[in-house]
Amino acid sequence: MSRPYDLVIENGTIHTPSSSFKADIAVLDGKISAIGGPFTEAAKRVDAKGLAVLPGLWHVHCHFREPGHTYKEDFQTGSAAAAVGGVTMCIDMTNNTPHPTTLEDYEMKKALVAPKAHVDYALYGGGLYPRTVEALAKAGAIGIKIFNTRHIKEVYPYISELGVLDHGILFELYEATRDMGLVASVHHDDPEWCKRLTFRDYIDKGRTDAMAYHESFSKGYMYGHGMVAGLAASLYYARICGVKLHVLHLGVMPKGANEMVHHAKYDLGQDVSCELELGTMFMNRAQMEKVGPRTYNWAYDPEAGWDAIKDGTADMIVLEHAPHSKEDVDPGWKDLFSVPLGVTGAQEYIPLLMNAVNEGRLSLNDVARLAAEAPARRFGIFPRKGVIQPGADADFTIVDMSREGVFRNEDMLSRTGFSSWEGMATKGAATHTIVRGTIVAQDGKLVGAPGFGRFVPGTAASA
Numbered sequence: 001m002s003r004p005y006d007l008v009i010e011n012g013t014i015h016t017p018s019s020s021f022k023a024d025i026a027v028l029d030g031k032i033s034a035i036g037g038p039f040t041e042a043a044k045r046v047d048a049k050g051l052a053v054l055p056g057l058w059h060v061h062c063h064f065r066e067p068g069h070t071y072k073e074d075f076q077t078g079s080a081a082a083a084v085g086g087v088t089m090c091i092d093m094t095n096n097t098p099h100p101t102t103l104e105d106y107e108m109k110k111a112l113v114a115p116k117a118h119v120d121y122a123l124y125g126g127g128l129y130p131r132t133v134e135a136l137a138k139a140g141a142i143g144i145k146i147f148n149t150r151h152i153k154e155v156y157p158y159i160s161e162l163g164v165l166d167h168g169i170l171f172e173l174y175e176a177t178r179d180m181g182l183v184a185s186v187h188h189d190d191p192e193w194c195k196r197l198t199f200r201d202y203i204d205k206g207r208t209d210a211m212a213y214h215e216s217f218s219k220g221y222m223y224g225h226g227m228v229a230g231l232a233a234s235l236y237y238a239r240i241c242g243v244k245l246h247v248l249h250l251g252v253m254p255k256g257a258n259e260m261v262h263h264a265k266y267d268l269g270q271d272v273s274c275e276l277e278l279g280t281m282f283m284n285r286a287q288m289e290k291v292g293p294r295t296y297n298w299a300y301d302p303e304a305g306w307d308a309i310k311d312g313t314a315d316m317i318v319l320e321h322a323p324h325s326k327e328d329v330d331p332g333w334k335d336l337f338s339v340p341l342g343v344t345g346a347q348e349y350i351p352l353l354m355n356a357v358n359e360g361r362l363s364l365n366d367v368a369r370l371a372a373e374a375p376a377r378r379f380g381i382f383p384r385k386g387v388i389q390p391g392a393d394a395d396f397t398i399v400d401m402s403r404e405g406v407f408r409n410e411d412m413l414s415r416t417g418f419s420s421w422e423g424m425a426t427k428g429a430a431t432h433t434i435v436r437g438t439i440v441a442q443d444g445k446l447v448g449a450p451g452f453g454r455f456v457p458g459t460a461a462s463a
């Protein structure tokens with residue numbers, strides 16, 4: 001060999017979607033060079049004895065709030081939280097100010113965030129104007145994000161001007177997205193239904209405190225049955241259009257959504273995928289009462305979420321990171337209907353996920369599929385990412401399944417300074433977050449520099 005490897009990960013157990021085996025991994029120039037070993041010549045070694053080596057795990061639902069709302073979060077703080085948690089690749093959402101719905105604003109966002117990212121990232125293009133979708137796709141949008149929703153009181157983040165409630169425009173966005181071969185990722189809703197019933201039974205009766213809000217959520221008023229109704233229309237329009245539809249927020253919706261998606265995928269053969277929001281499965285009543293407005297998660301039926309993994313309805317998993325400042329959300333103790341819906345999840349995602357693995361809810365092979373291979377395939381980045389094989393980016397999440405921890409507000413790197421999961425104990429956490437062969441976080445500490453993370457363009461990007 002003419003030169004030593006840049007990095008060798010040795011003595012660990014590799015977990016892929018289909019198998020687990022002991023092997024060493026050699027990295028050269030940011031790529032996986034060889035698997036097997038032993039590899040004798042290496043500039044740097046990571047001893048993964050007793051540890052699980054996973055393909056770099058994706059966080060597909062980040063709101064890093066840049067530009068426009070950086071007092072809540074920015075790309076540096078958000079991606080730092082993700083890196084420390086064990087995430088190697090983030091996809092960022094579009095409800096910014098200005099929102100990236102035009103080429104000019106998309107390029108501005110790209111330029112702003114580039115010096116700040118700690119991990120690799122992709123950016124959705126904002127779906128609002130069918131005529132701008134082609135330019136966003138060519139500029140590198142990973143997909144087109146569509147807010148088929150509005151907050152019932154028009155409170156951020158579902159800013160009024162970004163909501164697409166006109167199904168004609170929704171359909172034209174699907175056509176334009178289909179023509180570029182991208183995925184249309186949609187937050188579905190029927191906000192007028194939500195609004196009418198929520199006002200009738202809660203707001204007009206003066207029942208607006210945090211517990212009333214969570215009750216309305218569990219009854220399917222706030223972002224509940226209306227989301228399923230929105231999904232029904234969207235699935236049909238997406239099918240006759242032929243666009244690749246990606247359903248956001250499975251697990252937040254009542255399980256009628258699971259049945260519809262399962263039917264579309266397995267009975268109709270529709271090209272539809274969905275991401276399962278784990279937050280509703282991890283949140284419990286005691287935690288919800290403790291953090292109140294610092295979460296929006298409350299499940300109708302947590303078991304339906306686990307079933308969605310077992311029966312193939314869910315393609316990928318995520319723990320939404322939609323942060324807001326304390327000043328934004330804490331008035332929600334009195335009136336949670338009038339503050340933004342927020343939750344933290346970038347830093348807590350992998351520990352909560354590994355805790356679920358330790359509880360026997362899913363296997364590390366499931367995690368490799370649901371949080372790495374599936375998103376990489378769906379967004380067209382496979383096999384460059386999402387897989388441990390020679391030639392792929394050397395992205396790894398190395399995990400100690402016995403490491404215990406408790407989420408503390410003071411340990412959170414998010415600008416919020418709090419965690420929706422404050423006080424919860426977990427078992428299983430990342431020891432190393434490795435992006436293209438470089439360790440960006442280790443043992444809960446950030447070791448990389450902002451700007452190391454690279455923009456990963458979507459499949460329609462101009463060369």
Ligand SMILES: [Zn+2]
Nearest residue numbers: 061093320322
């Ligand atoms: Zn979101």
